[in-house]
Amino acid sequence: MSRYLNRACLSVGVLAIVLSALPGCKPKTTSTAATGDATKSYVAPGKYDEFYNVVSGGFNGQIGVYGIPSGRLFRIVPVFSQSPESGYGFSEETKAMFNTSHGFVPWDDLHHIALSQTKGEHDGRWAFANGNNTPRLARVDLTTFRTAEILEIPNSAGNHASPFITENSEYVVAATRFSVPLDDQNGDVPINTYKQNFKGSISFVAVDPTTGQMNIAFQIRTPGVNFDLSRAGKGKSHGWFFFSCYNSEKANTLLEVNASAKDKDFVMAVNWKKAEEYVKAGKGKKQPVKYAHNVYNEGTHSATSTILNEVLVLDPSECPDVLYLIPCPKSPHGTDVDPTGEYIVASGKLAASIPVFSFDKIQKAIADKAFDGEYDGIPVIKYEAALKGEVVKPGLGPLHTEFDGKGNAYTSMFVSSEIVKWSLSDLQVLDRVPTYYSIGHLSVPGGPTAKPHGKYMIAYNKITKDRYLPTGPELTQSAQLYDISGEKMKLILDFPTTGEPHYAEAIPASMLTDKQKKIFKIEENAHPYAAKGEGQAKVERKGNEVHVWMTAIRSHLTPDNIEGVKLGDDVYFHVTNLEQDWDVPHGFAIKGANNAEILIMPGETQTLKWKADRVGIFPFYCTDFCSALHQEMQGYLRISPA
Numbered sequence: 305m306s307r308y309l310n311r312a313c314l315s316v317g318v319l320a321i322v323l324s325a326l327p328g329c330k331p332k333t334t335s336t337a338a339t340g341d342a343t344k345s346y347v348a349p350g351k352y353d354e355f356y357n358v359v360s361g362g363f364n365g366q367i368g369v370y371g372i373p374s375g376r377l378f379r380i381v382p383v384f385s386q387s388p389e390s391g392y393g394f395s396e397e398t399k400a401m402f403n404t405s406h407g408f409v410p411w412d413d414l415h416h417i418a419l420s421q422t423k424g425e426h427d428g429r430w431a432f433a434n435g436n437n438t439p440r441l442a443r444v445d446l447t448t449f450r451t452a453e454i455l456e457i458p459n460s461a462g463n464h465a466s467p468f469i470t471e472n473s474e475y476v477v478a479a480t481r482f483s484v485p486l487d488d489q490n491g492d493v494p495i496n497t498y499k500q501n502f503k504g505s506i507s508f509v510a511v512d513p514t515t516g517q518m519n520i521a522f523q524i525r526t527p528g529v530n531f532d533l534s535r536a537g538k539g540k541s542h543g544w545f546f547f548s549c550y551n552s553e554k555a556n557t558l559l560e561v562n563a564s565a566k567d568k569d570f571v572m573a574v575n576w577k578k579a580e581e582y583v584k585a586g587k588g589k590k591q592p593v594k595y596a597h598n599v600y601n602e603g604t605h606s607a608t609s610t611i612l613n614e615v616l617v618l619d620p621s622e623c624p625d626v627l628y629l630i631p632c633p634k635s636p637h638g639t640d641v642d643p644t645g646e647y648i649v650a651s652g653k654l655a656a657s658i659p660v661f662s663f664d665k666i667q668k669a670i671a672d673k674a675f676d677g678e679y680d681g682i683p684v685i686k687y688e689a690a691l692k693g694e695v696v697k698p699g700l701g702p703l704h705t706e707f708d709g710k711g712n713a714y715t716s717m718f719v720s721s722e723i724v725k726w727s728l729s730d731l732q733v734l735d736r737v738p739t740y741y742s743i744g745h746l747s748v749p750g751g752p753t754a755k756p757h758g759k760y761m762i763a764y765n766k767i768t769k770d771r772y773l774p775t776g777p778e779l780t781q782s783a784q785l786y787d788i789s790g791e792k793m794k795l796i797l798d799f800p801t802t803g804e805p806h807y808a809e810a811i812p813a814s815m816l817t818d819k820q821k822k823i824f825k826i827e828e829n830a831h832p833y834a835a836k837g838e839g840q841a842k843v844e845r846k847g848n849e850v851h852v853w854m855t856a857i858r859s860h861l862t863p864d865n866i867e868g869v870k871l872g873d874d875v876y877f878h879v880t881n882l883e884q885d886w887d888v889p890h891g892f893a894i895k896g897a898n899n900a901e902i903l904i905m906p907g908e909t910q911t912l913k914w915k916a917d918r919v920g921i922f923p924f925y926c927t928d929f930c931s932a933l934h935q936e937m938q939g940y941l942r943i944s945p946a
């Protein structure tokens with residue numbers, strides 16, 4: 305039981321409450337109370353889903369791509385994890401994606417998705433994702449569903465409050481979950497000197513509007529609180545970010561008694577437009593620090609990794625009017641902004657209340673200096689001065705809120721295992737439905753944008769228990785689909801998911817389907833070892849390296865008899881897929897190589913490296929069924945004594 309809960313990124317304090325709320329944690333008998341018309345999730349054979357659901361995989365480091373309303377899984381996109389299936393992270397071209405300032409790190413904990421936006425609406429270009437452990441950000445290209453870029457985040461110790469995005473994708477943010485001595489401080493300090501030595505930091509990562517490439521525009525150094533989650537303002541609040549922060553006590557051990565000693569933690573409001581002005585005025589200091597920036601190039605079909613050496617840091621004590629704090633009930637988790645940008649919904653997960661702050665009131669409170677003192681030099685806005693009101697009797701353990709664009713909000717309740725629908729205008733609860741069990745995030749298609757699509761809502765639950773055929777102690781994860789088109793929310797489908805989904809976004813299928821048929825033209829292939837026709841296939845020796853320029857086309861690999869390789873040689877199989885039909889990959893594997901396979905998309909070149917460590921004959925073959933003569937796509941490598 306505790307294993308399941310520890311897995312969720314909810315702090316330990318909530319454990320006690322959950323354990324008491326789920327007596328003995330016995331599975332509830334399956335309820336049909338909220339069940340709606342299951343045919344609404346039915347997508348007939350051969351028909352397309354209405355939405356793509358881009359779902360974080362949590363500890364599997366991947367993104368799952370599902371169809372809504374069917375719940376069918378289409379793709380696993382490896383982001384922060386190697387994929388022996390595609391060769392991502394194993395091929396010579398993609399290994400560099402896992403480079404960091406401290407070496408090769410082929411795993412991370414991926415919690416959140418942010419789809420790119422233009423004018424507050426999805427634009428279908430990129431999906432951003434955070435690496436929670438080794439602080440990193442990734443960008444996935446939605447025309448290929450492949451990871452295009454990974455950026456390491458310096459001055460961070462866990463990139464949880466990330467990658468939330470502004471309404472024109474100007475920035476994604478990356479704020480540190482753990483406060484630590486930052487990179488330019490001496491890190492070798494007693495842990496109990498947290499209060500003096502531990503700091504936080506927020507990175508504003510600029511997104512190139514044409515290429516999507518990320519670069520850290522500036523960082524803001526902050527007091528040593530723990531940043532949990534964030535949302536950008538939109539519409540009237542565009543120019544601001546809102547972060548939930550816990551551990552305002554700055555305790556170095558987060559037993560409940562310490563971390564939640566105070567009644568209130570904070571929402572931090574960050575005026576990033578103002579911060580930009582300070583940057584323009586030359587306020588920031590360049591701090592020497594090392595971090596990796598890895599980019600996959602679609603011309604050379606290869607990733608390159610660059611180690612960057614400095615970052616611009618703003619000190620808030622020299623930049624007034626950028627940071628403000630708003631008190632928020634115990635250990636706020638989610639902080640979400642409604643489609644108009646006026647309401648900021650925070651959730652104190654150890655509380656049974658959902659405070660709704662008003663952007664207009666926050667602005668007025670700042671103008672009137674309606675402050676309740678300072679916290680590390682940052683003005684604390686009076687709770688009542690910022691508050692529109694609290695949702696009346698919402699339930700227990702509020703976490704995350706999404707919106708339907710019709711004036712309603714939907715908040716996940718981890719402890720009471722339900723979703724509560726409430727009205728943004730009068731904060732009255734309108735409906736509630738159970739989830740099975742203990743929901744974390746929820747997702748409404750377009751829910752975090754200015755124009756939600758409504759219609760469906762997906763719950764990503766933290767505890768599976770009795771919902772599916774058990775598969776040993778490791779159960780599948782449990783997502784649930786609700787129809788929210790009417791007044792009452794109705795459960796219409798359970799579907800299993802992989803990894804541990806946290807956040808997800810959904811986007812209308814029509815925005816992406818036509819973009820998928822991208823063809824990498826063979827004549828534009830700029831890979832240094834591309835064989836652009838069978839006539840260019842060859843075997844070339846350079847010292848103890850053997851480079852095989854190989855081509856794959858239905859239905860042969862060329863060359864298919866390779867001799868002259870000696871024991872101890874490094875053999876590079878550079879396989880170019882000559883196909884120009886967009887959906888015909890070939891695969892490549894060789895007997896006994898201590899590597900993976902590679903999958904090569906049409907027009908691309910990928911390289912599998914193998915040190916010849918045994919004398920003999922080694923068959924190789926195409927691993928991906930490609931035609932009636934797929935089985936005939938094979939050949940032999942001969943390794944002779946040195």
Ligand code: CUK
Binds near residue numbers: 704
């Ligand atoms: S978190 Cu997992 S349930 Cu990491 Cu966004 Cu809230």
Ligand code: CUA
Binds near residue numbers: 856889929931934
């Ligand atoms: Cu090529 Cu199978």
